[in-house]
Amino acid sequence: MENTLRSERKATEPSRIVFNRDRCKGCSYCVYFCAKEVLEMSEETNQKGYLLPKVADESKCSGCRLCEAICPDFALRVISANADEEE
Ligand code: SF4
Numbered sequence: 001m002e003n004t005l006r007s008e009r010k011a012t013e014p015s016r017i018v019f020n021r022d023r024c025k026g027c028s029y030c031v032y033f034c035a036k037e038v039l040e041m042s043e044e045t046n047q048k049g050y051l052l053p054k055v056a057d058e059s060k061c062s063g064c065r066l067c068e069a070i071c072p073d074f075a076l077r078v079i080s081a082n083a084d085e086e087e
């Protein structure tokens, strides 16, 4: 019974994108390279004055983690919907 519920959750919940605002340099690589258009640049800046990205539509995220890999400043992480089960 419990396994059935877990399977349903994997299929329906998108991954979560978590930014580290202070590390971000506003290069917009994560926005540009996401094929699903999950991210967009916001009008908000961090303490250093860099423009920050934001999540436009997390439900479109495939969890491919390209944004995480491509960020030169390790400023975002993709949290898998079933991360609590993996750890
Ligand atoms: S994990 Fe993939 S689909 Fe999701 S926001 Fe990052 S690049 Fe886009």
Ligand code: SF4
Pocket: 019, 023, 024, 025, 026, 027, 028, 029, 030, 031, 052, 053, 070, 071, 072, 073, 074, 075, 076
């Ligand atoms: S790729 Fe990294 S540093 Fe560049 S805008 Fe995205 S989160 Fe910020």
